[in-house]
Amino acid sequence: MLAADRLIALALMGLSLYFMWYAKALPIGWVAASGPGGGAFPFWLSAIMLAASSLILLRSFISHPHEGEKFFPDADAIPQIAGVVALLVATIAVIPFIGTYLALIAFLFIYLKFFGHHGWMLIGILTLATPVVVFFFFEVTLKILLPKGWTEPFFIPLYAMFF
Amino acid sequence: MTNIFTRRGAIALMASVAIAAGSPALAEDWKPMKPVEMVIMAGQGGGADRLARLFQTIIQKEKLAQMPFLPVNKGGGSGAEALRYLKDKQGDAHVIMATLNSYYTTPIQTEIGVDIEEFTPLARMAVDVFALWVNVDSGIETIEQYAEAVKAAGGSWRMGGTGTGQEDSLVTALLEREFGISHTYVPMAGGGEVATALVGGHVDATVNNPSEAMSFWQAGRVRPIALLTAERLDSMPGVPTFAELGHDLEYYMQRSFVAPGGLTEAQQAYYVNLLQKLHESEEWQTYARDQALLTDFLTGDELQAYFLSEREKHRDILKGLDTPS
Amino acid sequence: MEVLALLADGFATSLTPLNIMIVILGVTAGLFIGAMPGLGSVNGVALVLPLTFIVPPTSAIILLAAIYYGAMYGGAVSSILLGIPGASTAVATTFDGRPMALQGKAGLALIAAAVASFVGGTISVILFTIFAAPLAELALKFGPAEEFALVLLAFTTFVGLGGDDTLKTIVMICLGLVLSTVGLDMISGQPRLIFGDIPGFYSGISFLVLAIGVYGVGEVLYTIETSRISPAVSTARLRMRDLIDGIRQMNRMWKTMSFGSVLGFFVGMLPAAGATPASLMSYGLARTFSKKPETFGKGNIEGVAAPETANNAASTGSLLPMLTLGIPGSPTTALLLGGMVMWGLMPGPMLFIEQQDFVWGLISSLYTANLAAVLINIALIPLFVWALRMPFSVLCAMVLVLCILGGYAPSQKLHDVWLIALFGVAGYMLRKADYPLAPLVLALVLGPLMEKSFRQALISAQGDVTFFISRPLSATFLALAAIFFALPLIKMLHRRIAKRPAPAE
Numbered sequence: 007m008l009a010a011d012r013l014i015a016l017a018l019m020g021l022s023l024y025f026m027w028y029a030k031a032l033p034i035g036w037v038a039a040s041g042p043g044g045g046a047f048p049f050w051l052s053a054i055m056l057a058a059s060s061l062i063l064l065r066s067f068i069s070h071p072h073e074g075e076k077f078f079p080d081a082d083a084i085p086q087i088a089g090v091v092a093l094l095v096a097t098i099a100v101i102p103f104i105g106t107y108l109a110l111i112a113f114l115f116i117y118l119k120f121f122g123h124h125g126w127m128l129i130g131i132l133t134l135a136t137p138v139v140v141f142f143f144f145e146v147t148l149k150i151l152l153p154k155g156w157t158e159p160f161f162i163p164l165y166a167m168f169f
Numbered sequence: 170m171t172n173i174f175t176r177r178g179a180i181a182l183m184a185s186v187a188i189a190a191g192s193p194a195l196a197e198d199w200k201p202m203k204p205v206e207m208v209i210m211a212g213q214g215g216g217a218d219r220l221a222r223l224f225q226t227i228i229q230k231e232k233l234a235q236m237p238f239l240p241v242n243k244g245g246g247s248g249a250e251a252l253r254y255l256k257d258k259q260g261d262a263h264v265i266m267a268t269l270n271s272y273y274t275t276p277i278q279t280e281i282g283v284d285i286e287e288f289t290p291l292a293r294m295a296v297d298v299f300a301l302w303v304n305v306d307s308g309i310e311t312i313e314q315y316a317e318a319v320k321a322a323g324g325s326w327r328m329g330g331t332g333t334g335q336e337d338s339l340v341t342a343l344l345e346r347e348f349g350i351s352h353t354y355v356p357m358a359g360g361g362e363v364a365t366a367l368v369g370g371h372v373d374a375t376v377n378n379p380s381e382a383m384s385f386w387q388a389g390r391v392r393p394i395a396l397l398t399a400e401r402l403d404s405m406p407g408v409p410t411f412a413e414l415g416h417d418l419e420y421y422m423q424r425s426f427v428a429p430g431g432l433t434e435a436q437q438a439y440y441v442n443l444l445q446k447l448h449e450s451e452e453w454q455t456y457a458r459d460q461a462l463l464t465d466f467l468t469g470d471e472l473q474a475y476f477l478s479e480r481e482k483h484r485d486i487l488k489g490l491d492t493p494s
Numbered sequence: 495m496e497v498l499a500l501l502a503d504g505f506a507t508s509l510t511p512l513n514i515m516i517v518i519l520g521v522t523a524g525l526f527i528g529a530m531p532g533l534g535s536v537n538g539v540a541l542v543l544p545l546t547f548i549v550p551p552t553s554a555i556i557l558l559a560a561i562y563y564g565a566m567y568g569g570a571v572s573s574i575l576l577g578i579p580g581a582s583t584a585v586a587t588t589f590d591g592r593p594m595a596l597q598g599k600a601g602l603a604l605i606a607a608a609v610a611s612f613v614g615g616t617i618s619v620i621l622f623t624i625f626a627a628p629l630a631e632l633a634l635k636f637g638p639a640e641e642f643a644l645v646l647l648a649f650t651t652f653v654g655l656g657g658d659d660t661l662k663t664i665v666m667i668c669l670g671l672v673l674s675t676v677g678l679d680m681i682s683g684q685p686r687l688i689f690g691d692i693p694g695f696y697s698g699i700s701f702l703v704l705a706i707g708v709y710g711v712g713e714v715l716y717t718i719e720t721s722r723i724s725p726a727v728s729t730a731r732l733r734m735r736d737l738i739d740g741i742r743q744m745n746r747m748w749k750t751m752s753f754g755s756v757l758g759f760f761v762g763m764l765p766a767a768g769a770t771p772a773s774l775m776s777y778g779l780a781r782t783f784s785k786k787p788e789t790f791g792k793g794n795i796e797g798v799a800a801p802e803t804a805n806n807a808a809s810t811g812s813l814l815p816m817l818t819l820g821i822p823g824s825p826t827t828a829l830l831l832g833g834m835v836m837w838g839l840m841p842g843p844m845l846f847i848e849q850q851d852f853v854w855g856l857i858s859s860l861y862t863a864n865l866a867a868v869l870i871n872i873a874l875i876p877l878f879v880w881a882l883r884m885p886f887s888v889l890c891a892m893v894l895v896l897c898i899l900g901g902y903a904p905s906q907k908l909h910d911v912w913l914i915a916l917f918g919v920a921g922y923m924l925r926k927a928d929y930p931l932a933p934l935v936l937a938l939v940l941g942p943l944m945e946k947s948f949r950q951a952l953i954s955a956q957g958d959v960t961f962f963i964s965r966p967l968s969a970t971f972l973a974l975a976a977i978f979f980a981l982p983l984i985k986m987l988h989r990r991i992a993k994r995p996a997p998a999e
Contacts, residue, residue, distance in 0.1 A: 014927045018665060025672050028687050032679065039353075041952025044682040047945050048675045055668035058661050065661070079719045087715050091919055094711065094894060098911050110898075114891055122887030132888065136895060148533070148541055149239050150903050151204060158203075165203045169237055213536070213825040219832040226544045226836060240540075241906055245697025246678045246685055253693045279685065281693075327954045334683030355638075355954045356681050358946070361821040361831075368819075371637035372954065384820050384842025456836065 008066060015063040022056035025049075086121065093117060105155035107137045199435035201236045201263055208241050208255065208266040210248035215359050216297065216378065218242060220424055221267040224294075227452050233443055238265075247335060248275045252283040260431035265291060265440060268425045270336050273480040277487055278334055289428040289437055290476060292444040293467040295457060297422040299340050300408065301394040302375045302382050304367055312395050312414055315374070319350040322373075328352035329363045329372030337363070339486050340376040340397065340420050346489060347416050367391055378422065379405060380460040397421075404461040423479070424462075425472065441468050500850060501623065504858030507552050516553050517560045517859075517866045524564020525871060529878075531572045531706055532900025534581040535565035535809070535826045543833050551837060555852070556859040558830060563615065563860075563867040566809050570607035570802055571878055574600060576893055578710040580900075582701045582939045583769040583805040586652075586777040588709065589932065590790060590797025597793050600882055604875045605740035606798045610751055612868035614803030617755035618762075618810035619860045626853075627846055629763060630818035636764050638950035639962050643971035644764065645944045648771035650979040651778030653933055662929045670937025673699050674945070681949050694909030701939050703901060703910045704917050708931050710897040711918025714890050716925060721886055737872070747799050750780045754803035762808025763815060768823045769808035770939050776804030782981065810860060817841055817853065 026049055033043025034050070079087065097113040104112075114133045118124045144150045146168045154161055207225065211217040218240070225238045243251040248271035258264045266288075276283050303309045309318055319326040330337025333356050345351055355372055357363050360381040366372045367382070368390045375382070379402070385391045396402065396410045397420045411418035426444060428437070447453055448466045457464045467475060507513070520542070527538045538561040546554030569584040574591035587607065594603040653667065676687045677698030688695040744751075754776040761772035780800035781790040790797045812823040813830075820841040822828035834841050839849055846853055882889070901914040921931055955961035963969045 011927055014923065014929075018669070021669075025687065028689075029675075032682065032684055032686060036957070039957040041949050041957050044679040044684055044686060048672050048687060051668045051671045051675075055665050055672065058664040058668070062661050062665070083719045087718055087922075090715065090718060090890075090894075091915075094898075094915055094918075098898065098908070098915060101908060101911075106899075106902075110895060114895065117891040117894070118887065122885070122891065124885070124887070128888070132891075136892075140895075140899065144899065144903065148527070148537055148903075149204065149237060150537075150906065151206070151239065152899070152902065153908065162202045165236065169204060169235070213828050215828075218828070219835065222543065222829070222832055223836055226547055229544050230547050243697070243905070245693075245695075246688075247683065249678075249685075250693050250696040253696075278683070325956055332678075332680040332683055338683075353953060353956065355950055356683075357950065358680065365634065365815075365819050365821045366637065369634035369637060381820075384840050384844060387840075388843035390843065455838075459838070459840075460835075 012063055012066050015059045015066065018059040019056055019063070022052040022059065025052035026056070090117075090121065093121075101153050101155065103155045105157040106152040107141070107154075108157060110137055110140065199262070199433065199439050201234070201439075203263055204236050205234075205238045206241055206264045207238045208243050208251050208264060210244065210251040210266065210268055210271055211242070212244035212359075213242050215244075216380070216422075217267055217269045217424065220295070223453070223456060224267075224447060227447055227450050228443070230452070231446075231450055233446050233450075246275070246279070246281075247271045247332065249279055249281045249283075252276065252285075253281055255288060255427070255429050256283050258429040259287075261429055262432050262436040265426050265428045268423070268427055270339075270422050270479075270483070272423075272425075272427070273476070273483045274334065274339070274487065277480070277484055285427075285476060285480065286473075287430040289430055289432045290472040291426040291428055291437070291440045291468065292448070293423055293425040293465065293472055293475065294444065294448060294453075295424040296463040296465055297378045297380070297424060298402065298461060298463065299336075299376050299397040299420050299422070300379055300382075300405075301344070301397075302364075302367060302377055302386075302391050303373065303394060304370060305390060305392050306370070307373065309394065310392065312411070312416070315394055316348045316350055319348075319352065319374075324351045324353065326350075326352050326374065327355050327372040329355050329357055329366045329375045331358075331360065331363065332356045334487075336420075336422055337376050339483070342486065342489065343397075343418055343420060344376070347411075347418055364391070378461075380462070383461070402461050404458065421463075423475075425467075425476075444468075500854040501858055503851075504854035504856075505861075507855055508556055508858045508862050513553055513556050513859075514862075516549075516557050517862055518870065520557045520560025521564040521567075521863060521867045521870050522874075524561040524566075525568040525571070525867070525874065527561075528565035528568020528580055529571040530568075530900055531576065531578040531580045531710060531896055532702055532903050534569060535562050536829065537903070538562065538565045539826050539829045539833075543829060546833060547836065551852070552855050554833075554837070555856050556863070558833070559856065559859040560863040560866065562809065562826065562830075563806075563863040564870075566615075566806050567608060567611050567867045567871045569805075570611065570798075571604065574603045574607060574798070575878055575882055576710070576896075577713050578893075578897075578900075579705050579935075582705070583773055583808070584801075585705065585770070585932070585935055585939070586773045586801030586805075587798060589777065589801075590792070590794050593791070593793035594795070594798065595882065599793065601736050601875055601879045602740045602743075602795065603798050604878060605737060605872065606744060606795050607802045608868050608871040608875070609741065609744045610747075610754075610799035610802035611806040611871075612864060613751045614755045614758055614806035615810060615860075615864040615867075617752060617803075618759040618807035619857065619864065621756070621759050622810055622814060622860070623857055626814060626818065629814060630843070633763055633815050633819065635967065637965075638947040638954065639965050639968040640971065641764070641947035642944060642951055643962065643968035643975065644761070645771060645940050645947065647971045647975040647978070648761075648775045648778075649936070649940055649944075650975045651782070652774045652936060659928060659930075663933050666924075666929055666931070666934040667937045670704075670934040671941040671944075673704070674938045674941025680946065681953070692909070694907055694913075697905065698942070699913065699938065700904065700910065701935070702904055703913045704938050705935055706897050706901050707914040707917025708921030708925075708935065710893060710900075711914060712921035712925060712931075714893050714897075715918065715922040717886075718890065743795055744799065747796055750776075750796055750800050751803045753779070754800050755807040758804030758807030759811040761804075762811030762823070764823070768812055769805040771943075772808035772811075773801035773805040774936065777801045778978070782978070813856075813860075817845055817856075818843060 029045040029048035032045030034045040037043045097109050101109045111133050118129045207221055209218050209221045221240045225240055228234050228238050255266050309315050328341050363375050364377050364382045367375045368385050382391055393408045396408055397418050398410050524538045527533050542557050542561055569580045570587050572578050572580040573584040573587040574595050577588050577592035579585040579588050591603045676695055679686050757776055758772040762769050777800045780796055781787050812827050815821050816827040816831050822831045898911055901911045
């Protein structure tokens with residue numbers, strides 16, 4: 007926990023410095039007769055954030071407020087969490103190419119099979135029913151088009167049918 | 170070179186379609202196969218948004234198209250987000266964009282790598298006008314009194330308007346240049362907020378579109394001083410124009426539709442034809458009359474020429490803004 | 495009384511069989527749309543707006559009111575069941591609603607939310623009926639200075655000092671405020687913090703993206719870790735007895751609920767403020783004045799009732815400036831406004847005089863829609879609770895699917911979905927390191943309002959800071975904010991002194 011606490015404080019300090027540097031593109035001071043400039047809010051708030059996270063870092067050397075707690079999950083949870091994150095990232099990454107529907111089917115299949123260890127029956131129902139429900143709820147009812155990628159041509163007859 | 174020629178051809182064809190209003194034979198050549206995205210260069214609730222949604226409704230109600238037109242707001246960065254999006258959609262005939270004046274000003278003010286000349290002009294549906302408004306409690310009735318009062322305030326006269334760099338701030342700059350006065354410009358989130366701030370006394374004047382301040386005027390809370398148009402409006406007969414008072418001030422907000430570059434002639438023709446029908450619909454004409462919008466329809470070569478000349482005009486105004494007066 | 499006669503006319507039109515059917519359909523559709531994280535009343539209203547030009551005008555208003563209320567009720571559903579606030583107005587509902595669901599009391603929380611919403615809706619519609627016209631004048635008095643003071647007050651009633659790790663709370667508030675400045679600076683017209691010119695950041699970071707990220711994805715990751723220790727299946731169930739028990743418990747909260755309703759109505763009425771600050775203030779005040787403030791955030795039913803009464807009351811209140819002044823307080827009212835203009839109605843001061851049929855038809859449909867919404871909502875609670883009993887891994891997969899879709903839907907940018915994944919992972923880690931996430935999310939919601947009104951006020955006052963205290967309303971709010979800010983600190987000092995009667999040697 008202590009190491010993690012320090013690392014996160016350091017990361018936040020870095021982030022504040024980056025924001026401060028970036029905010030300086032606009033005036034950060036008090037503009038005469040009109041109050042703070044466009045960069046003032048992000049700059050000074052980042053400065054406070056920098057100060058507070060530095061204090062957190064400092065504090066971790068003086069006292070140990072979180073002793074006994076642990077930051078890193080049990081060894082067997084790490085691959086699971088990393089796996090879910092990787093799966094999520096991969097799903098988002100392929101949406102522009104294979105479209106939302108295929109991406110969702112793949113996501114559900116992999117998740118339910120390898121993380122949930124469910125039976126084929128349940129996997130089959132969920133992976134097939136979800137895209138259908140999503141299509142009718144989002145596209146047909148709410149008229150929110152989801153990305154289709156390469157699968158676009160297959161939807162043209164569906165559009166003709168439902169719109 | 171060939172590129173330019175096809176573009177010319179397309180524009181010429183489009184113009185001829187517009188003249189032979191609603192000639193169905195040409196429009197049948199292409200029609201959308203999926204819902205059309207109607208990108209709006211502004212956030213929800215603004216004038217541009219309201220208009221786009223009105224068009225969506227009329228299209229649906231009058232069954233002008235088989236596929237629905239779906240409004241999508243991309244108002245980020247004064248329309249920069251929408252312009253970039255349209256550029257990325259090069260050649261996609263299922264996207265059109267509802268524009269306002271940030272169509273010219275945003276690419277001039279910020280480096281976003283968009284040249285509006287590359288887009289396909291479809292049609293200008295309406296031109297919105299501007300007027301100078303004051304609170305009735307101020308007792309100001311003429312433009313001379315106004316200039317007087319602003320001068321007396323010594324720069325602390327509060328002018329409310331939309332975000333800095335947007336239309337209202339440009340109109341304010343034009344006023345300042347013409348009358349040699351200076352305002353404290355208070356940027357706000359939208360025309361409705363601006364109009365209310367005037368009634369509530371949080372600002373001293375506005376350059377609202379008549380549609381935004383009309384109801385307060387009818388209720389006797391605000392007063393239009395003069396219009397920034399060439400001629401008086403039918404809906405506001407008693408209000409003079411700056412031009413007739415001897416001040417050469419004119420400014421308009423255009424409401425048009427454009428499409429990404431690289432559309433085929435048939436695709437362009439389809440939309441121009443559709444917008445022509447929309448223009449002729451009774452709902453649209455009634456709405457425009459109520460809201461004091463001018464519905465000068467413009468397409469083809471003329472529209473592109475209009476866009477480009479407006480862009481130059483705005484470049485001049487913006488240049489004037491940068492140099493300290 | 496003239497008002498009553500007008501209202502009776504309104505009811506006569508809104509209670510025909512066709513219109514009752516429309517109410518039921520609208521409320522049900524609204525409930526499901528509102529219950530989807532990422533979708534809210536905006537989507538519901540946008541969905542039915544084009545339809546309203548086809549049905550008769552009175553039915554059109556009723557349909558809109560029904561879907562508006564339905565979505566407001568629905569917002570609480572995803573806050574409680576999944577811990578993901580579907581709209582910024584429902585953030586405060588997650589604070590106690592989610593812990594209740596985790597304790598197996600999801601049904602009770604949902605009942606509390608429904609009943610509280612009903613109370614809030616009803617009280618505010620009554621206030622609306624009686625005071626609509628004079629209150630519009632009050633709303634006009636609200637300038638940038640008052641707006642700033644109010645937002646600050648909302649912030650302090652909620653955050654205050656003490657409680658969690660103060661340093662970490664400060665970091666999270668600042669981070670949220672800084673993230674809220676991303677995008678275009680409206681005042682200067684210049685882009686800020688767009689991270690190397692990524693177009694996706696031009697429109698800023700939306701509240702929904704952050705909330706779905708930290709509460710949706712972050713929560714899933716957190717539960718994956720902890721669920722291996724505790725049983726995987728939630729024990730949520732609902733019996734008839736729970737329903738009665740729930741209503742009995744609600745009975746003890748009249749003070750909180752009526753206070754929340756009145757507060758919600760007034761704050762919602764103010765053009766720029768709206769339902770989010772209202773729900774936060776209501777929650778914050780309920781906690782401050784509670785006999786057991788430490789139980790808040792750990793599944794106190796009052797912590798669900800307080801924000802829910804206020805946000806529903808505020809959504810009714812926000813109709814007032816829209817109708818009487820023509821200023822929309824939220825994207826939803828903006829759409830409604832557009833709809834009215836298309837029907838040929840001109841919102842503004844003249845509406846109440848010239849279009850009485852419309853105005854009273856609308857008000858009576860608000861009553862009808864509110865009643866229908868609470869009944870349908872309670873009827874659907876078993877279904878919602880049942881959804882929680884899905885095997886844990888199925889639920890997680892579904893939540894992630896909802897996060898992807900709900901993140902994409904509002905602005906239709908894949909960029910936002912990427913941000914959700916990023917915020918999810920970051921939120922998970924911050925949470926593990928004991929950084930409180932609620933202040934982060936709230937700061938992002940209130941930040942833009944706060945900065946904008948602060949700078950507007952200063953510009954119009956020529957940079958004179960005393961402007962804020964020279965105006966009576968804003969001065970009052972600022973004084974209250976100062977009191978609330980210091981209150982936990984005073985309490986803490988008080989306790990410390992009480993603990994140590996004799997000074998330590």
